[in-house]
Amino acid sequence: MATFVHLTPAACAAGIRRSGIKARGERRGVYLFPVLASYALTHQWLRELARRPGSRGVVAVQVRLPDGEPVAVGRYGRSFDELTAAEAVRRIRELGDGALGWEVFLPRTIARGEVRQVRAVRQVAGWRYFPGAHGVTPCVCAGCVQPGAYGSRRLRERRPHPLDGPAPASRVLLARLERAEARADTAALRDTLQWYGLRRRGPVERLAPLAGHPDARVRQGLARAVARWSTPGADELLRELAGDAVTDVRQTVAEAVAYRRTEASAALLTALGRDPSPAVRDAAVEGLVACGTPAAEAVLALLADDPDATVRTTVALLTEE
The missing domain is CATH 3.20.170 (ADP-ribosylation fold)
Incomplete structure (x- = not known):
């Protein structure tokens, strides 16, 4: 035994x-x-x-x-x-x-x-975070440091993260966007889009031309930012990005709209669940499960018998009772 x-x-x-x-x-x-x-x-x-x-x-x-x-x-x-x-x-x-x-x-x-x-048992043995973490500089991003966790406030005061605090004002972000476009600075564009992703509303019309940017990473950043917005026109921009020729962009759209609660996003997830790429179909599963609409359930039934084993496994895990 x-x-x-x-x-x-x-x-x-x-x-x-x-x-x-x-x-x-x-x-x-x-x-x-x-x-x-x-x-x-x-x-x-x-x-x-x-x-x-x-x-x-x-x-x-x-x-x-x-x-x-x-x-x-x-x-x-x-x-x-x-x-x-x-x-x-x-x-x-x-x-x-x-x-x-x-x-x-x-x-x-x-x-x-x-x-x-x-x-x-006495809680004196073992490691925290990961084996060998003692002596390693901790990450202070929002995903690693939980608000209210032991020592989190002191850690943030000692090592402030560049994305801490509220996003800059809209006029400041627009100025950064214009400078980045004038210099063709892709990195600065992506950083600005990341800040836009922390806002609940934004200038959809001003950012819409970025859907045709030659760098796929910029288009991915645009999808992540706009998916959080309640601004009119956000769903139409996401629909345009969902038709991108690059698989990674369509996959990012599927992940970004997973918990967006609009009728247009539900229809978009249904379409992405039928995408030719297995990676996109796999990314759409979580959003389809969260949707719960009859159309989403029909697509999930099809994905349960998907030719790709990864998609079938994801459906089985996320729909398990």
Whole structure:
């Protein structure tokens, strides 16, 4: 029998003692780590899990699985290998300290009889953010630093991000746009469009000519910026970009309008779901699921049998009950 540990909020302890560990998440399963001789390595995920929002306190649930139980093992953010439970324990044990960031995924619920022990653990072991993060200059972008997280205010005060704060006034952005166009400065154009993306409204007519810009990255930046706007004409500009000859631009449009709540954007997603490129169809799936219209459901039914395996997998994951 192979022995693993599962770390979970202390509030879940009573339910686990009563009925086991339920499979959760998009993949429907439970994440584990082998019980090794090293306490710190076995409980390496403690600090990372403890910093997430929710109830305070973490408990370790010790479980035993048959040696031949099918599991997946790998480092988070990378592809996993399908192995048996015993092989997974052996592989991670052989890695030694190189097992930081590794995990085992069991694609099923853990029954009550497989739970051997539920115990409290001290949140002093492990890493935060990623293995080896200590001493690395932290990223302070909005995607990495969560407002209200421990130390986030001091971190932003010490290392302000260039995109912090409100976007510049419209007249300032228009002046930057004119200077960038006069110098044919593509980088400055993209930076200005990024600032426009932080606004809720903008000058659609002034930016519309950029839909014909020779650099596809500028057209992608235009799609990301306009998708956030409620300005009249934004949907028409997005429709024009959705017909771009470059696949990356159409894919960006599909990603950008995924949660835009207008009738025109719903129709646009329906059209992008039938795009010749598998990458565009795959990018449109999330928006189609969020739409929920009869037309979107019809396209999703077609994409469920798409010739491309990636598209079929995305549909299966996002429409799973």
